[in-house]
Amino acid sequence: MANGDAGRYECFATNDNGTAVDKPVVLLEAWIHHFANAEPKIYQVELGDSFQMHCNPPNSSPKAKVFWILMGNQQGAFNPLSGMHLSQDDAGSLFFHYVNLSDAKNDTSYTCVAENEALRDYKFGNKFKLIVNENKRRTLAEARNIVPEMMYTGQSANIALLGSTHRIHCFYSGFPVPKPIWYFKDKTITDKNTEYKFDNYGRTLVFSVTQEKEGSYSCEIPDISKVYFTVRVEGAPFWTIAPPQNRNVTEGDTIEFNCSADGVPTPAVTFYKNGIPLPLHSNRHSIFSNLLSIHNASRGSNGTGDNAVYQCEAANTYGKIWSNFYLNFHTFAPEIVDWEDEVDAPESAPVELSCKFFAIPPANVIWNSTLLPRVNHSIRHDNHTGIVKLVIHSMTSDAFGEYQCTGWNRYGNSTAKMTLVRKGELSFSTRVFRVTWWIWLLLVLVVLVLLLVCCHILKSCRHRGDTYPVSQQERHRGRRPLIGKPVPILPPFPSNFNQMGSESPSLPSSAATGVDSKSNSSGVFSQTGHRQEQPQAHGYYNENGVYVDSNEIFDINSANLDSFLADFLLDRLLHRCGLHDVSTLDHATPTLQHTIRWM
Known part of the structure; x- marks a missing residue:
């Protein structure tokens, strides 16, 4: 922040419909001065007597918050100040309701702290130390006969502002420290009353200010004294209902805007048009208290008509509230x-x-x-x-x-x-109109049912594991059939397939699962697999998504397939080729051997 930046700022936004004005903002520079340099003062106090010290904080903007701590001789060595016999008020005073021997500190000093909360900066000063004498009494027990005396009673502020936190103090000297009884309008305030809190071990009454908290308070030390306080509640303006709302009207209408605000003291209401204050009366409007009336409203341009952005301001000693609202014409x-x-x-x-x-x-x-x-x-x-x-x-x-x-x-x-x-x-058209809507609804429901049935069928096919052959050409195009349980696809039969034989006894199903040593010696059903002449054939994807090419010849035992399907296909193929059993396979053509061997 540079010099000269502090001041009052306002924001204006203008177009053809008017000017909106934001609530003014005041920018202040935050700063805090130092305490005067001084050595800690030393005070001598008798054991059991009361003592108090006031802090004089340096100038600060905003006002500094003041409290006391114990600070050591080394920089950064400090401790919070606490004790049932100690109290602090809002003006920066420290109270010893009685002095104990432990209050004499050799290596630390009682130090006042001024905190600028905007800067988060702390200043330290007004240090002092105590020397506790035992001339009057040797122990605190001897101080029990001393009659309590008032040390300080007062409020944190003369006026309790709405929404703020208010404190009332009632400090008496004595050992033990007298605890006051608090009253509001002669009714006792106890710890069970959640609207109030107690600080300084019950010697300070704390509450959030509302209008209902205004009235007479008192604190009483039984058999000693009773002190009365009058709490006056005031506050900044606030909307009683809501700020004025935008209006869309027609020409010739009479329009009213209510700037309903309250506060203590009662706020003064001012209306503005496009940021310029309105007089109380003119031939176009009138203002009475917090009500703006516009008569025979008409449209205009560049602020000549009643269509504009209006402002309402309610202000008193403690602040102001501000609202923008517009008047527009619709026809x-x-x-x-x-x-x-x-x-x-x-x-x-x-x-x-x-x-x-x-x-x-x-x-x-x-x-x-x-x-x-x-x-x-x-x-x-x-x-x-x-x-x-x-x-x-x-x-x-x-x-x-x-x-x-x-x-x-x-x-x-x-x-x-x-x-x-x-x-x-x-009429016919009316009847059709009244009936058509539920017919369309019925048709939509039928279509939805059909879609669900089709989805169910497709899902069933996919779960059943149907697969489809993929040609070599389709494979290179990247097509991929449904993945399921694979079914081998036979390679094309030779052109002279019908001349291979006409009749042959069927082969038992057991023949598909093994061969005799004679057939094994021919190498037709060997378990290692031999690559032979590769006919043009189709392939398939197995259940792991791996493409299996029928051009690569493998010896597949029929037990690896569905037993019924393998036995049936092998039996029909041998019968069609005129072969009695697998022992006659050596007499078949190479293509036929390849086909049966592939199975």
Whole structure:
């Protein structure tokens, strides 16, 4: 913060609609001076006597908070000051209700501290030490016969401000220290009363200030004295309800803004327009107490009209409150928002026709019909909802027909037509309109059910583990089928497959799980796997997501597959190729050997 920065600041925001002004802010420079340099003073006091010392803090902005500590000879060596026989008030005084031998400190001094809370800076001074003499009495017990005397009674402030913390002190000398009894309007204040607290071991009454706390307090030392205090409560202004609100109105209206504020003393209210104070009276407005009235409001530009940003200020000795609010103009011709084209009504029963308009200013509404002179009816206005009803008290044959609801203001008008028909004789379009909505709802529900069924089927297929073949070309394109339990895909059969044989006895299922030593010697069913000529075949993804290419020939034992599927496929293939059993496999073509071996 540089020199000259301190002062009063205000913020203005302006556009074509007016000027808003923020609450003024006062910027002050924070500072604190030092205590005068001095050696600790020494005071001699008799054992059991009372003693008090006042602190004279240095000048500070804002005002410094004052309290006492014990400070040693070395820098930074200090301890808080405490003891049942010690008390401190708000002005910076330290009270010894009686002096004990332990109050004489050789290596420390009683030191006053001034704290600038804005700067978080501390200054130390007014140091002193005590020498305790035993000329009058040798022990504290001998001080029990001394009659207690008043040392200090007073309040933390002459005026208790609303919302602040107020303290009342009642200090008496003596051993043991007398504890006062507190009263408010002659009613005892006890520890169970949560609205009050006690400090300095019951010798200070502390409470948060409200208007209800104003009145007479007293502290009593039984058989000694009783002291009375009068607490006056005052406070800065506050809104009693709420600050004035923004308004959207129409030209020609009379508008009122209530700046309802209170405080003690009663705040003075000032109204502003675009940051400029308004006089109490003019041909366009009047101000009475905290009420601003604008008559025959009209629109203007550059502040010439009543459309503007207004301010309300309520101020007294302890502060001020401030609020911005605007006045704007809206104009809308009436627009019908709630009516029915046709209304079916039973004869001899009462019927209500309703219509509602949106309009600024509010629309004037009338009902018209050539039938009205022959119908027993009434008009009902609901000012809360804006609905105007035509009530026909008893339907007769003369009441069926067309009615008109018309709304108008200075900016236009609008008319809605309604037809009263006998119950059951609604027009086709009206019946369709009334029925269609639940048909659409039913269709939506049906579509949702179908979507759920389809999702369930797809999920079931995925969980069942179906897989699909992937060609070599699709594999390179990055396509990936559903991953599940793999089912091997046979490579293409040779073109002369039908000439390999016509009939052959079926192979037992046990033949698929092993071969004799003769067939093993041929190397067809070896367990190591041999790479042979690779036909163009499809592949699949196994359950671990790994692609298995049928071009890589592996010896797969049928026990590794579903036993029924493996036995069935092997038996049908051998039968189709004209082979009686696996022992005749050596006579098959290489392609056929490869196919069976792949299985």
